[in-house]
Amino acid sequence: MSHNPPELRPDLAPRAILGGDARPGQPRIGMVSLGCPKALVDSERILTRLRAEGYGISPDYAGADAVIVNTCGFLDSAKVESLEAIGEALTENGRVIVTGCLGAEPDYITGAHPTVLAVTGPHQYEQVLDAVHAAVPPAPDPFVDLLPASGVSLTPRHYSYLKISEGCNHACRFCIIPDMRGRLQSRPHKAVMREAERLVKAGVRELLVISQDTSAYGTDLRDRDAKAPILDLARDLGTLGTWVRLHYVYPYPHVRDLVPLMADGASGVLPYLDIPFQHAHPQVLRRMARPAASARTLDEIAAWRAACPELVLRSTFIVGYPGETEEEFAYLLDWLDEAQLDRVGCFQYENVAGARSNALPDHVPDVVKQERWDRFMQKAQAISEAKLAARVGTRLPVIVDAVDAEGATCRTMGDAPEIDGHLYIDEGAEALSPGDIVTVLVDEAGEYDLWGRLA
Structure with a gap:
């Protein structure tokens, strides 16, 4: 069967940034980090420990005494990419240590x-x-x-991922994350805050909160005081003076209590929710073993937007799930029309070894999956284009990601790194630096990006 190319997959993190000079005789380790931001955080922790033990970090194969490949096993296409990366590291360096999600299948790796x-x-x-x-x-x-040193970061200095938990208690039929990473294991509130404070002290201007199920954070902790500990954590993170962006939020009822924090401009919690809806038709959601109340979800979306009109909603969807009929797919398109989500990603269903969805009947042919993906993205693109056009003439705060001779590449509060759009400043950006937060007057819009000038 065909596989999703990397740009269609929802499991990607920014490319790891490696560098640093080694002292004479210092052993050096290279790192190839694949997969989601949660895996990127794992890579950062491994390299931080190695740095503390006296190892240097090599940005290339040639300068490394050994290479760690942190793999992904979310989809079969991710497994193929991981095997290719291991093979490349073996060819270029020869001394390779494999870790990460695909490492849960050691025979699969050593067989290749x-x-x-x-x-x-x-x-x-x-x-x-x-x-x-x-x-x-x-x-x-x-x-x-x-000597004491700040941790190794594999992202630009001005933003950082903050992992608040491991694992997941959901049992979605298409997902094997609980098998690889186990059930929900939340980090203590104080430990998360200590890390966040350290990151802010090191110059981070945006904290990207990640987990497998952010809404469920803390519900597994025995000493929790609140019914929904994520509310207290988000409130406390919002006091640190940085942007705080929440990823992978399931639409539990207590999300309604998160949204007012986002409406409060002084809270620091951005008006941005990344919610993996996956589909909308009740029967498809039941086959996925996910909550199947898409109509009530529309009511929740309306309530969130009423509480925070500036709220930006991002989500990912699967097309071509086993048994998906044309009627069910058309229902998804109609639902998307009603939901008017701001940022949308989509990938075509793939079998994954160990997933219960593999055994479902009526798998959708690849050609039909591709055709549905094209139609879905055409719909999502039209919604995005209209929403961005409505931003022309408005003033928006943006964070600067990069500056070069052509101008500045920035993101609005509604754009996460790598997965969402950009706002470009073509003139007058010479004095800007990555991490600056400035106000921009939007004067042009495209399908996914904006252009503007300093206000």
């Missing part, structure tokens, strides 16, 4: 690449370090390497 040095599963930091020690013994210089 029997010469890898070690295979560890997701967030098994200690095992990764043990494998590195065995392959490349540490050689620390206590006068340099072991």
Whole structure:
């Protein structure tokens, strides 16, 4: 069967940024980080531990004594990409340690690449370090390497992912994340806040809150005081003076209590919700083993927007799920017309080894999946274009991501890095720097992007 190309997949993080000079004789480790932002955070933690032990970080294969490949196993296409990355690292370097979600299937990896040095599963930091020690013994210089240092970041300095929990308690038939990463395990509130404060002190201007189910954060903690601990966490993060963006929020009833925080311009919590609806037709949602009340979801969306008119909604959807009929797909298009979501991603259903959806009857042919994806994205694009056109003439705060000779690439409060659109400033951007937050007058709109000038 065909696989989703990387640009259609919902499991991608920004490309890891590696660099730094090594002292003479310092052992160096390379890192290839694939998959979602949660995996990128795992890579940052591994490299931070290695840096504290005296290892340098190599931005290329040639300068590395060994390479860690942090893999993804969300979809079969992600598995193919992971195997290709392992093969490339073996060809270019030869000494490869594999970790991440695909590491939960060691036989699958060693069957394709029997010469890898070690295979560890997701967030098994200690095992990764043990494998590195065995392959490349540490050689620390206590006068340099072991001085206190801020953690290693694989994203631009002005934003950072903040992982608040691991695992998931949902049992969606198409997903194997609970099998790979386990059930929900929330980090203590104080630990999350300490990390957030450290990041802000290091210059981070935007915190991107991630987990597998952000709405459920803290519900597994025995010492929790609140019914919905994410509310207290979001409120406290909003006091740090940065933008706070919430990802992977399931539409539980208590989301209604989150939205007023977003409407409060002083709270720091951005008017942005990333909610993985996946589909809208009740029968498809039941086959997915997901909540099947799409009509009530429209009511919730209306209530959220009434409380926060500036709210931007992002979501991802699956087309071509087993058994999806033309009628069910048409229902999804009509629902999208009513919901008027601001940012929409879509991917074509794939079988994933171990997923219960593989056994469902009436799998949709690839050619039909492609045709439905085209129609879905055409609809989503028209909605996006109309919504952005309505922004022309307005003033928006934006965060600067990059500045070059052509101008500045920025994002509005409604745009997350890598997955959403941009706002471009073509003139007068010479004095701007990444991380600056400025006000822009929007004077042009496209299908997914805006253009403007400093107000």
